[in-house]
Amino acid sequence: MTAVALAGRLVTTAGIVDDGVLEVRDDGTLGYVGAASGWSGPAPEPVDTVAPGYVDIHCHGGGGHTVTSGDPADVAAVAAHHLARGTTTMLASLVSAPAAELVAAISAIAVVTGSGSPVVGCHVEGPFLDPAHRGAHDPAHLRLPGSDELEAWLAAGVDDAGRPTVRMVTLAPELPGAAAAAELLERSGVVVGLGHTGADAGGFGEALRALRRPLVTHLFNGMEPLHHRRPGPVAASLDALADGATYVELITDGVHLADETVHLVFAVDPGRHVVLVSDAMVAAGMPDGDFELGSMRVRVADGRAWTRTEPPSLAGGTSHAADLVRRCVVHAGVDPVAAVAAATSTPAALLGLDDRGSLSTGLRADLVLLDRDWRVQRVMRGGDWVR
Structure with missing residues (x-):
């Protein structure tokens, strides 16, 4: 079940998705991560840039x-x-x-x-x-x-x-x-x-x-x-x-x-x-x-x-x-x-931490929201906003 959906620029290990959507599930893990055109869930919150924590x-x-x-x-x-x-x-x-x-x-x-x-x-x-x-x-x-x-x-x-x-x-x-x-x-x-x-x-x-x-x-x-x-x-x-x-x-x-x-x-x-x-x-x-x-x-x-x-x-x-x-x-x-x-x-x-570190489905929802100047605006850890 979707807890949060964010729409913006996603910094993934494969590259930057300029018009992307990222889903945070209610169990604190990442669900959908990809192009906005492939998202069929609730309307996402617009943000600038999303990177892993x-x-x-x-x-x-x-x-x-x-x-x-x-x-x-x-x-x-x-x-x-x-x-x-x-x-x-x-x-x-x-x-x-x-x-x-x-x-x-x-x-x-x-x-x-x-x-x-x-x-x-x-x-x-x-x-x-x-x-x-x-x-x-x-x-x-x-x-x-x-x-x-x-x-x-x-x-x-x-x-x-x-x-x-x-x-x-x-x-x-x-x-x-x-x-x-x-x-x-x-x-x-x-x-x-x-x-x-x-x-x-x-x-x-x-x-x-x-x-x-x-x-x-x-x-x-x-x-x-x-x-x-x-x-x-x-x-x-x-x-x-x-x-x-x-x-x-x-x-x-x-x-x-x-x-x-x-x-x-x-x-x-x-x-x-x-x-x-x-x-x-x-x-x-x-x-x-x-x-x-x-x-x-x-x-x-x-x-x-x-x-x-x-x-x-x-x-x-x-x-x-x-x-x-x-x-x-x-x-x-x-x-x-x-x-x-x-x-x-x-x-x-x-460190062998295979449950975090990238914007990938199934991993921990550890996120930083950044502005265009690469400064941190918000922080999420395990699906919970901490800033």
Whole structure:
């Protein structure tokens, strides 16, 4: 039975349907999706543009709250902040911290996961990172990977289907024990992202090829830049991307990457393996000021977050998934269908979430309504309007 019917421009994985109709059924799933000429139901509500709800696999906080506190209320507040801005699915992302704090934070995220929240699990970024490419991670909390700590993470939260709350871990592949850690994580269904790394091109490429679902964490950031004689992990990543052999995260907020760089990466990708991520921290959606990212002090000025260290380092983002898509389309000249896929169907596929991520019959009715300038006007999650 039809609960809502919308008429407008539909951004599907196959292309844009300019004169389309989308049906939301009363069970919270999508019914008819297609040309208006094929719709025979009740008169639809006219809207501008409909896209799937955004999926952000790398989000540390927002709206003055952080997921790192160990308090489920903070995790829920972060999720609500991003949901109101179009992110209908997210991984709550942690930063390097003492072992006991990480377990407590994972346990808090587990409380929220599966409770109807946009949070579907946890991404642990660190503490198994290269100190020279640590970015905004506290060097005091970096360490080598060990099976006991990984097992503690996996046991800190498990859903009804037996999946661990930890759905993704970022580590530097050149560290002693990293290969064994990646193997252990993949046996538990965890996505392994490679990043914050000092690896050379050969070593990084080899590490990517060893993974079942290879992912590069925020490509270009937290690694050596591309050099024509020292290609490093950037060249290895682009080479694998061109072969459709890895996923790559991009923070397309206009701060972490130049628009021309973003356009280049999309041009290299032949099969939609780019994943847009906000890397948002507590200051997302907040005025400029002083904040914290884990144990690191951060100052935000003109919307840019920097550690209060010498030299300073970028300390996550202050944007939301919707801002990333808009930046790609309006400023970087990325094809709108490819940009939307990078924030919806591609990250959903990476996480194995086959019930969402595209405007397809039978999938969850997770939607964002956009204006012609790609700004979010309304948000639906599971068939219910939340904005």
